[in-house]
Amino acid sequence: MKFASFTFLAPLLLKGVSACEDLFETPQEVLQALLPPVLSFDDSAYQDLIVTEGDFVTPAEISNFTENPTYEEIMTFYTDLAEASEYVDVQTILDFPSGESIILVTVSGEQAFKAADMTKPIVYMTAGIHSGESMGVSAGMILIRNLVTMEEYTDILENVNFLFVPLFNVQGYLRQSANGRINQHGPKTSGRRANAHWNNLNRDFGKLDTPEVRAIVKVMSDYDLSFYADLHSTDGMMYQADVEYCDNGDSGLSPNIFKWLREEMQPDLDAFLEKNNHKTSVCIDANDPMDPTAGYYPYFTDGAAYSTNYADHRQIPSYLLEIHAPKPFKQRVLGAYSWVAGIVKIVGEKADSLRAAIDSDRSARISPVPIAWDYLDPAPIVDFDIYNYSVVKNEVLGIDQIIYTDEPVTIQVEQSERTVPLDPPERPYAYVVPAVWSEVVERLALHGIEMEMFTEDTTWEVTNYRIEDFEANGNREGRTPSSGTPIPEVCTRHTGRTTSSSVPISLWEHWL
Ligand SMILES: [Zn+2]
Numbered sequence: 039m040k041f042a043s044f045t046f047l048a049p050l051l052l053k054g055v056s057a058c059e060d061l062f063e064t065p066q067e068v069l070q071a072l073l074p075p076v077l078s079f080d081d082s083a084y085q086d087l088i089v090t091e092g093d094f095v096t097p098a099e100i101s102n103f104t105e106n107p108t109y110e111e112i113m114t115f116y117t118d119l120a121e122a123s124e125y126v127d128v129q130t131i132l133d134f135p136s137g138e139s140i141i142l143v144t145v146s147g148e149q150a151f152k153a154a155d156m157t158k159p160i161v162y163m164t165a166g167i168h169s170g171e172s173m174g175v176s177a178g179m180i181l182i183r184n185l186v187t188m189e190e191y192t193d194i195l196e197n198v199n200f201l202f203v204p205l206f207n208v209q210g211y212l213r214q215s216a217n218g219r220i221n222q223h224g225p226k227t228s229g230r231r232a233n234a235h236w237n238n239l240n241r242d243f244g245k246l247d248t249p250e251v252r253a254i255v256k257v258m259s260d261y262d263l264s265f266y267a268d269l270h271s272t273d274g275m276m277y278q279a280d281v282e283y284c285d286n287g288d289s290g291l292s293p294n295i296f297k298w299l300r301e302e303m304q305p306d307l308d309a310f311l312e313k314n315n316h317k318t319s320v321c322i323d324a325n326d327p328m329d330p331t332a333g334y335y336p337y338f339t340d341g342a343a344y345s346t347n348y349a350d351h352r353q354i355p356s357y358l359l360e361i362h363a364p365k366p367f368k369q370r371v372l373g374a375y376s377w378v379a380g381i382v383k384i385v386g387e388k389a390d391s392l393r394a395a396i397d398s399d400r401s402a403r404i405s406p407v408p409i410a411w412d413y414l415d416p417a418p419i420v421d422f423d424i425y426n427y428s429v430v431k432n433e434v435l436g437i438d439q440i441i442y443t444d445e446p447v448t449i450q451v452e453q454s455e456r457t458v459p460l461d462p463p464e465r466p467y468a469y470v471v472p473a474v475w476s477e478v479v480e481r482l483a484l485h486g487i488e489m490e491m492f493t494e495d496t497t498w499e500v501t502n503y504r505i506e507d508f509e510a511n512g513n514r515e516g517r518t519p520s521s522g523t524p525i526p527e528v529c530t531r532h533t534g535r536t537t538s539s540s541v542p543i544s545l546w547e548h549w550l
Contacts, residue, residue: 103368169229170219174269197386224367243348259486287338333452
């Protein structure tokens with residue numbers, strides 16, 4: 039069969055849709071008719087894991103995976119489950135002025151619901167950060183119900199504590215619309231990518247501008263985590279894989295954790311997913327969506343603005359999940375289900391070796407410290423599993439269009455990985471933060487960074503960085519990308535207490 043690429047048609051078709059989206063809402067069935075047809079998926083492995091009746095059946099299961107749960111249904115589900123199960127606890131980690139909340143669900147076989155009481159490894163995951171990518175929301179509900187009710191999950195439950203934020207971007211999720219994320223096969227509606235302030239939450243982990251990310255990061259500081267993952271889905275080309283995920287590559291800030299993930303976690307996780315009929319690959323962005331032979335960019339080292347890379351900066355083992363959006367919603371939910379279940383299981387089974395890797399990286403205090411990366415040259419050549427395709431002229435729209443078939447094909451392409459540390463600085467003894475920067479001090483504390491307050495006037499020899507050729511470049515999802523060249527200047531600086539601020543000068547010893 040042949041089908042058209044949705045990647046370029048969809049934005050054009052929606053060009054006339056105004057901000058008053060309800061007036062122009064197009065039924066999801068109409069939009070999906072434009073998408074690639076559904077390829078078959080063998081879901082027999084899930085026969086006993088999905089239910090269609092009972093107290094804790096989910097909206098996804100009842101609707102045969104065509105609908106998302108509402109915000110109210112999510113809250114009620116977990117509140118009731120915590121009431122019914124001795125292994126589940128729910129706490130609020132953020133209240134919005136509009137009345138909604140972000141909740142943290144704790145699933146603990148040892149019934150430990152406070153950080154200090156937990157003796158088993160702690161896995162932390164967040165769903166719905168981009169609320170159109172909602173498969174993790176339903177996958178989490180089904181998995182947590184099964185973890186505490188099904189005998190086959192007893193061993194997993196006993197070995198691990200699972201912290202789960204079932205809905206991260208609450209305000210984006212409340213704006214459900216058939217037009218919310220059109221380039222995927224279901225569900226009938228989707229939420230909005232940004233939060234209520236039009237910020238992309240997965241660009242905020244380093245800066246902590248948004249209350250949502252502050253709440254999520256506070257959990258990272260409050261608990262001694264063994265693993266973190268943020269659940270996303272991605273579109274782009276027609277990949278064969280339905281479950282794409284990546285670590286932070288071999289040039290991040292946690293080399294022993296990286297080695298553990300590649301050697302201990304990944305082989306077991308891939309086998310676990312394969313057993314449930316899923317195909318995995320690294321998560322990527324095409325270099326040119328109209329030309330698969332141009333290769334792809336893997337998400338290894340994008341910086342601390344992103345959840346996964348932020349976790350690497352904190353020596354928390356982490357993956358980024360990117361479920362392939364053109365697969366049907368049911369397959370996406372089930373793929374996320376198995377991926378999360380597999381990680382929770384493996385972390386519990388290999389707790390000791392994982393803890394050794396974490397401790398080793400945390401005590402290493404590597405220097406120099408990579409903070410930016412350049413492309414590896416020459417780029418490695420890798421296998422790229424896609425479907426056969428051709429590029430044709432669309433006579434109606436007057437544009438080139440890529441047409442995929444259902445014939446799997448493997449081509450060899452460049453993996454354009456940015457894994458060469460770019461002028462990494464030596465780790466300094468400490469950084470000095472002027473007293474008037476109280477907001478910086480507050481955010482550093484949220485990151486869990488140790489600080490020491492000056493109580494007396496002090497003179498230090500310090501290195502200042504002056505940014506030359508600074509440029510601010512437009513607006514990208516609520517932020518202003520900027521660039522410049524840091525020029526170090528060694529000088530003696532009097533870093534005394536100020537008379538105008540009640541916040542003393544702060545000094546921190548740990549590189550973020
Ligand atoms: Zn996303």
